[in-house]
Amino acid sequence: MQLHHRHPWNLTPAEAIALQKELRTEVVSNRPIDIEAIGLIAGVDVSVKNEQSQAAVVVMTYPGFLPVETVLAQRPTPFPYIPGLLSFREGPVLEEAFEKLKSVPDVFLFDGMGIAHPRRIGIASHMGLWLDRPTIGCGKTLLCGRYKDLAEEKGAMAPLVDKGETIGVALRTRTARNPMFISPGHLADIATAAALVLACSPKYRLPEPIRMAHNAAGQFSS
């Protein structure tokens, strides 16, 4: 796939934060996704093995979730894990994977946050600028923000609020399971992002595209 907004990755943490503050002004997080028009959806995930990072992007049909393309990429892990700077750790290997992608998915689901981030530019938002396609952040645990208790039933959701701003939703994708934290990455909005993720979770807590990417990246379920 053609990538946009590319930039060097060899930055210090302070430089990375400065870059995020620049890039966040480009992020569009109030645009509804036309779910009815989706034909292909991609799941993105990265696993780390001894200094080496492996990325996997699995493209599947929507609805139906039949895999149509899988790309893998490996590279040395270039940056430590620092909360708030995940994209600088996983970005390089993802760039390599995206370049190998033949198909052009209508939406990308990421393992991590979109705008539900201290500077409103988590990995899904950052990579969304590169892809110039709708992206959604799907976190398993919270990075920032608070939410009120939500019903135990699948489909229940509660606004995720940080510093007075609604940045996403806590969404129960499975009854009696911990909620997922959904936020727009780029070219998406909170309501349609949540609706789509729920539609992508017919059986497990993790949305289907991300489960597939997780497996392809070389891991087992959890």
Place this chain on the structure above:
DNA sequence: GCGACAG
């Protein structure tokens, strides 16, 4: 200063 902290 203290606590929190995606993967």
Place this chain on the structure above:
DNA sequence: ATCTTGTCGC
């Protein structure tokens, strides 16, 4: 994320 078997619960 990763180190790791069996086990408790819906």
